[in-house]
Amino acid sequence: MSDCLFCTIAAGEISVDVVYEDDKVLAFRDIDPQAPTHVLVIPREHFDNVSEMTRDNPLLAAEVLAATTEVAQLETLERGYRVVTNVGTDGGQSVRHVHFHVLGGRGLTWPPG
Numbered sequence: 001m002s003d004c005l006f007c008t009i010a011a012g013e014i015s016v017d018v019v020y021e022d023d024k025v026l027a028f029r030d031i032d033p034q035a036p037t038h039v040l041v042i043p044r045e046h047f048d049n050v051s052e053m054t055r056d057n058p059l060l061a062a063e064v065l066a067a068t069t070e071v072a073q074l075e076t077l078e079r080g081y082r083v084v085t086n087v088g089t090d091g092g093q094s095v096r097h098v099h100f101h102v103l104g105g106r107g108l109t110w111p112p113g
């Protein structure tokens with residue numbers, strides 16, 4: 001998708017601080033971090049949200065989730081962390097390319113806003 005920000009990032013056309021990558025998945029630091037560790041994990045292939053990805057390519061969905069664990073290990077979040085994916089307007093999704101936020105490095109409160 002040429003007009004998708006995260007497709008553009010996945011194609012290497014916008015520079016990001018990469019934490020982990022393989023042929024299917026890219027993990028990079030959020031531009032506006034909400035915790036000491038705030039990494040976004042995306043599939044290189046475009047899906048609007050987690051529901052679409054899980055329906056169309058469940059194996060890829062599992063690989064993206066596995067990459068969140070890889071990120072947590074690389075960031076040494078042994079005290080715990082949070083994995084969040086926002087869906088749609090009420091979910092607060094601002095970028096319509098599925099992504100998982102990996103947040104950690106401080107105690108996180110609940111419930112979210």
Ligand code: 5GP
Pocket residue numbers: 005016017028029030031032033040085086092093094095096
């Ligand atoms: P959402 O609100 O869709 O769940 O999350 C989108 C995230 O993407 C936000 O946390 C936002 O800070 C991050 N973001 C938006 N534009 C960029 C960018 O150009 N580079 C990086 N690294 N993160 C971005």
Ligand code: ZN
Pocket residue numbers: 001004005006007008045046047096097
């Ligand atoms: Zn995209």
